[in-house]
Amino acid sequence: MSLGTIGKNIKLNNGALIPFMGLGTWEISNADVIVKEALNVGYRCIDTAVLYGNEELCGDGIVEWLKEDPKHKREDVYYITKLWNNQNGYSTAKKAIADCLQKVKGLGYIDLLLIHSPTEGRQMRLDTWKAMQEAVDQGIVKSIGVSNYGKKHIQELLSWDGLKIKPVVNEIEVSPWCMRQELCDFTNSQDIKVIAYAPLSHAYRLKDADAVSVAKDKGVTVAQVLIRWSLQKGYIPIPKTKTVSRLPQNLDVLSFELSETEMAKLDHPNVHDPSDWEVTECP
Numbered sequence: 638m639s640l641g642t643i644g645k646n647i648k649l650n651n652g653a654l655i656p657f658m659g660l661g662t663w664e665i666s667n668a669d670v671i672v673k674e675a676l677n678v679g680y681r682c683i684d685t686a687v688l689y690g691n692e693e694l695c696g697d698g699i700v701e702w703l704k705e706d707p708k709h710k711r712e713d714v715y716y717i718t719k720l721w722n723n724q725n726g727y728s729t730a731k732k733a734i735a736d737c738l739q740k741v742k743g744l745g746y747i748d749l750l751l752i753h754s755p756t757e758g759r760q761m762r763l764d765t766w767k768a769m770q771e772a773v774d775q776g777i778v779k780s781i782g783v784s785n786y787g788k789k790h791i792q793e794l795l796s797w798d799g800l801k802i803k804p805v806v807n808e809i810e811v812s813p814w815c816m817r818q819e820l821c822d823f824t825n826s827q828d829i830k831v832i833a834y835a836p837l838s839h840a841y842r843l844k845d846a847d848a849v850s851v852a853k854d855k856g857v858t859v860a861q862v863l864i865r866w867s868l869q870k871g872y873i874p875i876p877k878t879k880t881v882s883r884l885p886q887n888l889d890v891l892s893f894e895l896s897e898t899e900m901a902k903l904d905h906p907n908v909h910d911p912s913d914w915e916v917t918e919c920p
């Protein structure tokens with residue numbers, strides 16, 4: 638990752654551009670308020686999911702922001718949502734995608750639709766992908782991707798004879814305590830970008846002594862250090878905060894740089910401590 642490109646939009650394998658980082662919205666119940674505030678302070682990418690139950694509120698926040706100023710354009714915001722596990726299967730996914738769009742109808746289209754996880758088995762994964770490809774052909778979804786996919790799930794999709802559209806991203810948990818170096822390298826080798834979820838370790842490691850020491854040296858917070866670590870690794874982090882006062886801080890990660898020594902101090906290649914679920918190895 639060339640440091641000079643951090644902070645710029647990132648080109649996906651279909652030519653579309655995705656913002657360099659985004660806002661996670663899991664467990665944000667007033668997502669309309671938080672999303673609008675986030676857009677006002679400069680966030681341009683919002684990550685939600687059917688699971689989170691706040692897609693409509695995220696859409697409302699975006700639409701409110703668009704209405705606020707004629708200079709605010711739909712194409713300046715990147716809206717990500719995900720089909721939940723029980724929405725796998727061709728006809729179920731077709732209906733679910735229509736529902737996803739209906740919930741944010743003011744947006745007109747979904748920038749990026751993900752299959753939330755690979756847990757439902759090969760046939761369901763591929764049938765779901767078929768429906769997702771058709772949503773791109775229809776123009777209601779601009780890009781499609783996967784989440785929580787391990788190497789074998791990506792290989793399965795890339796070698797499927799029904800593949801017409803490659804996934805643009807794999808959204809997986811990545812932080813210094815869940816580095817997944819092999820999976821990240823494999824994902825990137827296939828020209829698929831890594832969206833790093835739980836980049837703040839779901840807040841479990843914010844008191845880590847090494848991270849605290851790096852943050853102190855740099856004069857920034859541990860949250861900022863972790864987001865910067867993710868960017869310097871070449872990932873697209875989606876830190877979540879429901880605290881309005883933390884929104885600007887988490888975005889303010891372009892004015893400092895971590896040295897190789899600091900990056901190495903943060904790395905924990907031998908630790909594998911996901912903050913949430915771990916399904917990348919499922920059959």
Ligand SMILES: NC(=O)C1=CN([C@@H]2O[C@H](COP(=O)(O)OP(=O)(O)OC[C@H]3O[C@@H](n4cnc5c(N)ncnc54)[C@H](OP(=O)(O)O)[C@@H]3O)[C@@H](O)[C@H]2O)C=CC1
Nearest residue numbers: 661662663834835836837838839840860876877878879880
């Ligand atoms: N595809 C998938 O399977 C998954 C996707 N995700 C996505 O990734 C996003 C991020 O992951 P998430 O699990 O939310 O965890 P994060 O790693 O983003 O951590 C969020 C926690 O950090 C706290 N926090 C945020 N900023 C700061 C700060 N500056 N200082 C101190 N504490 C801070 C938050 O508190 P507070 O909110 O109270 O401010 C919250 O407790 C999710 O919201 C979701 O969009 C997450 C898990 C799985």
Ligand SMILES: O=C1Nc2ccccc2C1=O
Nearest residue numbers: 662663664686688913914
């Ligand atoms: O953000 C998320 N938090 C989760 C917890 C369990 C399963 C999926 C998720 C998410 O997508």
